[in-house]
Amino acid sequence: MNQESPISVSIIIVNYNGINVLPDCLNSIETFVNTSNYEIIVVDNGSNDGSPELILEKYPYIHLIKQPENRGFGAGNNAGAKVASGEFLFLLNTDTILISNILPYLIDLMYANPQVAIIGPKLLNLDGSLQISVSPALGIKGEYQARRLHQAYQNASKLNFIAQKFQEIQEVDIVVGAAFFIRSSLFHALGGFDENFFMYFEESDLCQRIQNQGYKIIYTPHVSLIHLKGYSIQKTASLMALEYRRSQLYYYQKHRPLWEQLVLRLYLFYKFFGEFITTANPNCLKIIILLFTVKKPAFTVSLSSQ
Numbered sequence: 001m002n003q004e005s006p007i008s009v010s011i012i013i014v015n016y017n018g019i020n021v022l023p024d025c026l027n028s029i030e031t032f033v034n035t036s037n038y039e040i041i042v043v044d045n046g047s048n049d050g051s052p053e054l055i056l057e058k059y060p061y062i063h064l065i066k067q068p069e070n071r072g073f074g075a076g077n078n079a080g081a082k083v084a085s086g087e088f089l090f091l092l093n094t095d096t097i098l099i100s101n102i103l104p105y106l107i108d109l110m111y112a113n114p115q116v117a118i119i120g121p122k123l124l125n126l127d128g129s130l131q132i133s134v135s136p137a138l139g140i141k142g143e144y145q146a147r148r149l150h151q152a153y154q155n156a157s158k159l160n161f162i163a164q165k166f167q168e169i170q171e172v173d174i175v176v177g178a179a180f181f182i183r184s185s186l187f188h189a190l191g192g193f194d195e196n197f198f199m200y201f202e203e204s205d206l207c208q209r210i211q212n213q214g215y216k217i218i219y220t221p222h223v224s225l226i227h228l229k230g231y232s233i234q235k236t237a238s239l240m241a242l243e244y245r246r247s248q249l250y251y252y253q254k255h256r257p258l259w260e261q262l263v264l265r266l267y268l269f270y271k272f273f274g275e276f277i278t279t280a281n282p283n284c285l286k287i288i289i290l291l292f293t294v295k296k297p298a299f300t301v302s303l304s305s306q
Helices: 022-032 051-058 073-083 103-112 140-153 156-165 184-189 202-212 237-255 258-279 282-293
Strands: 009-015 038-045 063-067 088-092 096-098 116-124 179-183 216-227
Touching (some): 009 022, 022 096, 038 051, 051 063, 073 184, 088 103, 088 184, 103 116, 103 216, 116 202, 140 156, 179 184, 202 237, 237 258, 237 282
Parallel strands (some): 038 063, 116 216
Antiparallel strands (some): 096 216, 116 179
């Protein structure tokens, strides 16, 4: 790669024990993104599966940042953004696979729309079917709307209707962080991701802060990529269930009115108290304790022992 050319896009990938999916992601970038004005930065969050060594051996042109511990998705992307030199950042999950060179289109779309800060491309399942990759603004109403959308998505008879809704470029409140194209200057101006979110809600928080500044977020179906979805959390499902609620509570404290915070806590209390009574699941008890003890997640969650 000719590093003398100005870097227009910095592709940032946060890896944690992703050796089973990371090569497919990197190989797809090699195959389709054949320009000289981009860079790839992989931030490794303390992996012990040999993936950092694989990068050094097979992809020596990649800028590898080795973190001593897993500090989460947001912190990993922030570390990558600190050394990135691109005008735009393209944040990718390790379980994504490019099927075309989507960068020129995303760059042109940004230049044509100066009020747009973030673009989310269309995400596909491995079989080529649509994957929902947007969400309404989070809150009591927004989460209800998102839940109904995902319930409809599970209904085969409604898939065509849902696909029709996502056939045009549209302004949205949130795009998922699996494929997140953002202006670098704005990312840095806002301080990047809030690292109090270990996993979940960090992209929702950033989208909300960007909208608070008067910028727009758009979804485009005109370019797409595959997202395997959920690989990074499959092996730590119980821990991530707790982390999801921790991040949800913190998000509401940052962005939602007091009455919504109270409604959420009451809902979660009755939901998990009932489950604990019937199943004795210790994770339910942990979530109940969380409702009364945690104001914000201010510590590192380590997955290295999972």
